[in-house]
Amino acid sequence: MPIQPPHRPGDKPITILGISCYYHDSAACLVRGGEVVFAAHEERYTRKKHDEALPKNAIEHALKYAGITIDDVDAIVFYEKPLLKFFDRIIPTYITQWPLGFLTYHRAMHEWMQKKLWIPQNLKKELKYKGPVLFTSHHESHAASAYYASGFPDAAVVTVDGVGEWATTTIGRGKGTELNIVQELHFPHSLGLLYSAITYYIGFKVNSAEYKVMGLAPYGEPKYMKEMRELIEVREDGSFRMNMKYFNYEVGLRMTGRAIEQLFGQPTRRQEAPLTQFHKDVARSLQEITEEIMLKVCTHAKKLCPSDNLCLAGGVALNCVANGKVLRAGIFKNIFIQPAAGDAGGALGAALAAWHKEYGGERLPKMEHVYLGNAYTQDEIEAYLNAQGLPYEKLGDAELIETTAGLLQGTNVVGWFQGRMEYGPRSLGNRSILADARNKENWQKVNLKIKFRESFRPFAPTVLEEKVSEWFDLDRESPYMLLVADTRPDKRELIPAVTHVDGSARIQTIRRDQNPRYYDLIKAFEQKTGCPVIINTSFNVRGEPIVESPKDAVNCFLHTHMDILVMGNCLLRKEKMPESVKRDTEAYLKQFQLD
Ligand SMILES: [Fe+2]
Incomplete structure (x- = not known):
């Protein structure tokens, strides 16, 4: 009751x-x-x-x-x-x-x-x-978090993560305001923990860098499927059993140990040690088995809970490559993935x-955006910049869009700080670093001079929603960067900075009603260049949480090689910054843990 x-x-x-x-x-x-x-x-x-x-x-x-x-x-x-x-x-x-x-x-x-x-x-x-x-x-x-935010009248609901109380994978049925879990898999058998264990084995940080492993996978071949099947037995209905002799996470301080090293014939990679083809092949094999399981679980969910609609959440639902495969398999007509799919x-x-x-409340309309955090007013932004003695230009709305779109052409890297902060792990146009996707050099520049991270990871594009099908093999919205699809072959050379080595891209679509200022900026960029796609990456350096306040944004701007910072209607140019505010990049980076 x-x-x-x-x-x-x-x-x-x-x-x-x-x-x-x-x-x-x-x-x-x-x-x-x-x-x-x-x-x-x-x-x-x-x-x-x-x-x-x-x-x-x-x-x-x-x-x-x-x-x-x-x-x-x-x-x-x-x-x-x-x-x-x-x-x-x-x-x-x-x-x-x-x-x-x-x-x-x-x-x-x-x-x-x-x-x-x-x-x-x-x-x-x-x-x-x-x-x-x-x-x-x-x-x-x-x-x-997925079903009630989806706006669907009914849906099959799949959750996959490391572990909760006992469950690691569940299938549920949503109808109206009712939502019930109908089947679940239990610890220690966990796709999320398998992903984390291999993440650990190939030298990345658990509960943090799983997305890097996904980014590494396209550089490898699935050469270790036999070993993967030794680690995890996958059944036709998508249920699975882990071979626990290879894993320590039930009680150990580490995810894996000697047994897995013997199975793969290589020691556990230390963080920051060189990445070899072996690590790329293991990452690819892990990605393959993850996709196989997700496809089977979703197929089974369709049988258990027939519906046109699928909702996904749990940390594994951040695996946008697997999500793209589930979408293209056509098991469900519509998919909603909770943008804050993790914990x-x-x-x-x-x-x-x-x-x-508990309260018998009515259903909500679909969650259309994630701009749910706090914002800073123009007055607050100006007050901060004035207090710091930083020179800036204050522009009207139209001029701000026009000027920034002009600056985005070429090799400038632009910090873009606007409105309410995003909820979920992705920057989606309010706390973002932006650059021209047509310029291949920007891949290296943003990675090495702004983010200070490895160069293998691809950047995500933001594309005007009405243009997504012209540029990518995707016929629907992807507002949260949770779907991967191929860049159309005739467009790959036009936007090399956002197209991965396998031709794919992790896409964010944008509509004007979701974020007018961000949409207008890309639209203005398209009018100048004919290209409705830009690079969008999170506004932070490696290991740093995404910026929250003007202070965080200015700190990141001054400590990196970022060229332009746009906060509200204020525009700052690095070349105009006085020598006295130039900061020590090394010291800044040291305060953040590597992930
Ligand atoms: Fe979870």
């Missing part, structure tokens, strides 16, 4: 605060009267990438944005069930594996006793909150699940 809304004077909307934290990528989401009012990652405020802390800053900004206090919140919803995770999975796993994992046991126990077991008490104390604290299961949060999106899912299941 839905909870009856508490009696309040006036007609204040039901206000729900969703929270995900204490693992990685913590976030908060405020839903009022069924509308997603605000959502943001904590890392953007604390400047600590993948911050797992209670998202106090994100909550503070959410309440401020809505003009309310914590006393106006009717319920806080936590994105997973910590007691179930602790007593049902974590403790029994350590007992069955004892004495293996003694060290991790101690570390884990300390963490759990400190904060994770006392979540309602901690939230009430830390946030000075007096109302109820509700819980949804981890995969229910993922499923809700940060659990905050949104938890809040929406409570809105429907």
